[in-house]
Structures are given as C-alpha cells and as structure tokens.
Amino acid sequence: MSDDIPLIDPHHHLWDITNNYYPWLNDGAKPSAFGDYSAIIHDYLLDDFLADAAGQNLVKSVHLDVGYDPADPVGETRWLQAIANKRGFPHGIVGYADFSKPDVGDLLDAHMDSPNFRGIRQSMNYHEDPAKTYLSCPEVSRTPEWRRGFQELVRRDLSFDLQLYYPQMAEFHELARDFPDTQIILNHTGMQVDGIEHFDAWREGMRTLASAPNLACKISGLGMGDFNWTTESIRPYVEEAIAIFGIDRCMFASNFPVDKLFSSYGTIFDAFKQITASYSRDERMKLFHDNAERFYKL
Secondary structure, rough: OOOOOOEEEEEEOOOOOOOOOOOOHHOOOOOOOOOOOOOHHEEEEEHHHHHOOOOOOOHHHHOOOOOOOOOOOHHHHHHHHHHHHOOOOEEEEEEEEOOOOHHHHHHHHHHHHOOOOOEEEEEOOOOHHHOOOOOOOOOHHHOOOHHHHHHHHHHOOOOOEEEHHHHHHEEEEEEHHHHOOOOOOEEEHHHOOOOOHHHHHHHHHHHHHHHOOOOOEEEEEEEHOOOOOOHHHHHHHHHHHHOOOOHHEEEEOOEEEEEOOOHHHHHHHHHHHHHHHOHHHHHHHHHHHHHHHOOOOO
C-alpha cells in the first residue's frame, strides 16, 4: 500500500552471529514464546533490514536489545553505534542492563558513551510456561535491589522499554506510578501470546497500565501471538490499544526480524495503514512517525 507518510520504526533488531555472541541464536533454537525461530538464525545486518523495509518510506529507526552476550551488554551498543556512525541507522539504541546488579550505574554510564543510546530494556516476562518465561522468579520489579537499580535509570533521564505479559500489568503500573518522571514504553502491545480467549483480560490490564500518564505503547509483535494473523485478526488489538492509550501515546513498529517468521515487513505496515485508513493525516503522522521521534528523542 503506497503512502507518503514517513515511517520511523521504533522497534527492530540487528545481529551478527558470525562475529558476536547471542546465546539464544548462537547456541541453537530453544522453546520460545514465538515458536520455532530456527529460520532466523543467521546474520541479520543493516542492509538486510533496509531491504526488508524497502517501499515503506523508512526514515529513522530504533534498535532494541536482542540478547547479546550477557557478559558484555555494552558491546552491543558500541557495535550499533559504529554502524550508525557510518550509515545513520539506527538513530536510537535501547540496550540491556539488569537493574538488580549493584554496578548497574556504571553499566549505564558505559552505554551512554554512545550518543545514540536512549534507554534500557530488561525483558520482564514471567509465565507459568517455561518456554515463555524470561525471569527466574515473579515480581522482580517489586524487590528493593531491582528498584535501587531502576533509580539509576531515573537519575540519567533514560527511558525504559517494558516487555511483559498481561497478568503482570498491575505490577508495572505500580512501577510507573512510583517513578512518574520516567518514560516507560510498553513493547509489543502487551505481548498477548495466550490466545484470543484472553483478550478481555489483556484489555483490562492495558487499561490499568494506560492510567499511568508516563506509559506509552508500541503496537507491534502481534504475530507472536497469532502466527497466521490477518489484518482483521489483529484489528481488535490495534484499535483497543489506540482507544486505551490514545493516539498521542501509541506508535507502530515492526519487531523485525522476529516477526519475519510470520509475515513480510510490508505486510505488517500495510495492515496498520489499512486499519488507520480513516484517520486524519495528523493522527497517522503521530502513529507512524512523530510519537516515535518524540519518545525516543530522535
């Protein structure tokens, strides 16, 4: 679907498994929330991303941490900054840190040596299904150790990308309430991977999160919950997220190349364009470009 509205993709990944170490990729596919991902276990570099995005008027992007060597999380940021210095992309970098570590402040300072660095994602997904769990125990964000580390993020005016499942939304509403000056950006529309029968519970959780004004929502990753998705099957999630958070706090993203398992780049954004076809140009500019630029300070 052709469109002259410029696109900022605020959630994508690159990886070089030939020269860098990503345990979940280099060590072989394991059970995951998004099924068998063996098809994407190969280098995925900037030229691959730009080729996938061709035809979508992509002007800027934000890279999210992607399970780089946990012994050297700043290595990913430095690698990405070197690419950005030569090519422009990615314009924003969201790295990794474990807030429970006592030296997390030093780690954040090392990330900040890269000028495109904007914030941290520590995936907080906890699920009764071990394949879908990213943490060893629930409610980590409520522990004093983790919150001391999160405060280091606050002191540096960095944002936090929040990845969770809907049963955790009340927990992270508390975090947003307790740190009202920190911009928190929800990943993947709340990552509803448990089937449409959980839609109502997901929606209530989203309403809880959205009641915190410092929370924004990236509408993305919907293929992870429905491998055979269509525009109409994701429409309720897209429309509810926008209704709940409001146009000023939502943005569309690709989650590539993870969502390449389920669809092409163009198919994802054509679906978003079709769902928002009746919106005004100003509203669509916010969803496809302006909000990402504002939230990630691009």
